[in-house]
Amino acid sequence: MREIARLLKRSTSTVSREVTRHGGIPAYRAHDADQQAWNAALRPKKCLLAENRKLRNIVASKLVLDWSPEQISGWLKNRYSNNESMRVSHETIYRSLFIQARGVLKKELMDHLRSKRRMRRSRHASEHGHSRGQIVDAISIRERPAEAEDRAIPGHWEGDLLSGAKNSYIATLVERHSRFVMLVKVPSKETEAVVAALSEHVRKLPATLRRSLPGIAGWRWPSTRSSR
Numbered sequence: 001m002r003e004i005a006r007l008l009k010r011s012t013s014t015v016s017r018e019v020t021r022h023g024g025i026p027a028y029r030a031h032d033a034d035q036q037a038w039n040a041a042l043r044p045k046k047c048l049l050a051e052n053r054k055l056r057n058i059v060a061s062k063l064v065l066d067w068s069p070e071q072i073s074g075w076l077k078n079r080y081s082n083n084e085s086m087r088v089s090h091e092t093i094y095r096s097l098f099i100q101a102r103g104v105l106k107k108e109l110m111d112h113l114r115s116k117r118r119m120r121r122s123r124h125a126s127e128h129g130h131s132r133g134q135i136v137d138a139i140s141i142r143e144r145p146a147e148a149e150d151r152a153i154p155g156h157w158e159g160d161l162l163s164g165a166k167n168s169y170i171a172t173l174v175e176r177h178s179r180f181v182m183l184v185k186v187p188s189k190e191t192e193a194v195v196a197a198l199s200e201h202v203r204k205l206p207a208t209l210r211r212s213l214p215g216i217a218g219w220r221w222p223s224t225r226s227s228r
Contacts, residue, residue, distance in 0.1 A: 001019070151177050
């Protein structure tokens with residue numbers, strides 16, 4: 001293990017966990033481990049409640065009784081303290097309700113939630129996080145719909161502006177479901193220049209991809225912010 005870790009320039013514990021995760025020394029096969037790693041990286045991931053019918057039925061029955069996802073998660077942790085397969089976080093329950101593309105919990109169960117809103121914010125969002133921004137009338141990325149955050153539905157694009165040396169800039173567009181990436185060199189970080197460059201680039205895309213893009217001409221690019 002130490003020799004392998006030295007050759008790969010990794011810690012011994014990292015190599016040990018990798019081998020243990022895939023059957024131990026006698027059963028480890030590099031091809032199988034590699035395939036499992038690729039499968040684990042696929043998005044969207046299959047929901048825990050979709051794979052465990054018993055757990056899904058228990059969660060649904062508690063929601064009908066107007067239990068909150070937090071209460072359900074806590075009750076499961078106490079009730080099945082020795083069975084990790086029968087536990088689920090409250091965030092997973094919320095996401096299974098708000099992302100209907102998963103087809104796990106019926107949409108009608110949302111009516112039993114104490115909050116009647118139809119959009120789920122990230123657990124990292126806060127009510128006071130909207131006054132820090134430098135962009136006037138900006139909409140926080142934390143308020144994007146749950147299906148966009150989960151990458152469950154095609155057609156949601158994410159843009160950013162990369163700033164390099166000597167006033168060089170690259171605009172990026174990423175389709176969150178397929179992870180298709182567009183990189184466009186732009187002459188400056190000004191909104192008009194970025195929008196014009198992206199509009200010209202989008203015209204070269206296949207019609208199926210163009211239809212999934214928002215109206216670029218209506219974008220307001222944040223010229224006061226860039227990423228490195």
